[in-house]
Amino acid sequence: MSQTVIPIHQPSADHNPDTDIACRTVEPQEKNLLRRVIDRVADHCRARSLFILHYCTGCGAIELPPTITSRFDSERLGIQPMVTPRQADILLITGYLSVKTLKRVILTYEQMQGPKYVIGMGSCSINGGMYWHSYATVKRLQEYMPVDMYIAGCMPRPEAIQQGFLQLMAKIDRGEGTAWKDYYHNYNTYLGHQQALFGPDWHTPTDVIAEARHYDLLSDNTLGEHTDLLAKFASEYVTHPIPSAKAIPRSTS
C-alpha cells in the first residue's frame, strides 16, 4: 500500500512562502492554544483593572465610601467605581433586593458587557438576611443572575470587601471568572425564575438570545419553555424569527 504525501503548500506562481503568512493551515488545536494564551494574558490584565457599578440597594452601601476612598483605597487594587453599566465590569449589589429593585438590577446586568462579574454583598443578598420572612425581598440572588461571589456580613466591613475583591481578582486571573457565561448557557432557567416573580409577560429590552448566539454560548438550556414566552410577549425586542426550543439544533457539548 503506497502512501501519498500531500505537501501542505504547493509552490505556485502567485504564492511566495517567504512573504505569505497564510502559507500554512493552522491546526484547530493549535488555534485553541493560541487563543488560550491570549485569553490568559487578557485575564491577567483584566483582573488588574476592574470597574465596579455599585448598585446601592441596601444599608450595606454605607461601607463602600471608605472602601473606595482614601481610608482603604481600593484603587490601589485597580478597582474603581464606574457610573454606567455599559462601562462596568463588576456589579456590586450591596444589600437587600426587593422584588421591585431586582427588576432594575436585571435590566442593569443585561446592559453590562461580557465578561462581567456579580458580587452579592451582605447577608441580605445571600438569603434575605434579616428580611428573610418579608414578602417583598428576594432571598437568593443567584436564581436570577449568575453570582461570582458573596461577601457575608451584616454589613461586611471594608476589610472584608477588600478581601472579596482580592479573591475575585485572583479568580479572574486564574481564568475562572466565567460565571457570566452561565447566564447565556442557562438563560431559560434564569428567565423562568424571573417570570415566576414578575409574571409570564416579563421581558427586558435586551435580546439575550441573540447575544448568546453572538458569543457562541448557545447551549441546551439557553432556550426552553420560558424563552418561548418571549416570542409571545416580547416580540418587538427579540430578533426574528425567535428560535423555538424545539427547532434549535443542540450543540454536542
Next chain:
Amino acid sequence: MPQSIVTDDLDAVLHELPTLSVEQTAPRRLKVCIKAETLPALLELLKGSSGYLHLSAISCVDWPDTEEFELVYHLWSYEVKQLVSAHIWIPKQPGRFVSVYDIHAPAAFFERDIHEMFGVHFEGSPNLEPFILTEWYGPPPMLKSFNSRAYVEETFQWQQYSPEWLKELEAKGGGIVE
C-alpha cells in the same frame, strides 16, 4: 396633667360635631375619636377655623377581632403648633370610605398607599393604581390575615448552608468575631 391645649377655636369645632372622645396624649397632641361619616366635616372645620392646614399622614390599622379598619388622619397646625389625630373606624366589609382629596390634596398619595396595602377603597380618590407594589399579585400584604411567612415559604427557596463553610473560612484566617 399639662394645661389643656384645646383652644377656643378648636373647642368650637369639636362642639359642632358629635365627638366620641377627645383626649390629650402629649403636650402638643390631641386624639379625637369621631364617627366615620363626620370626618370630612371635621377636616373642613379644622382647616377653616383653626389653621390645621397640613394633613401629614393617614394611617391605617387592621383590627382582626372587631373586623374593622381604624383610619387615623394626622393634622398639623402651623398657627398653634399642635397635632390633631382624628380616629375613625370603618367596617372591613365592604372596606369603603370617601376620599378627602378635595379637602387636602396630599391625601391622594396616602389613600393610594392604604388602598394597596390594606385594600380599602376610597371613593373619589384620583388614582388608586399600584404605587409601590407594582410587582405584586397577592392580597394586600399589610392585612393581619396575610401570612407573610407562608407566602415566603411557597414563593422563594432557601439558600443552602453548610457548617463546613465556616470551618473553611476559619482555616483561611476568617470567621465570626465575637
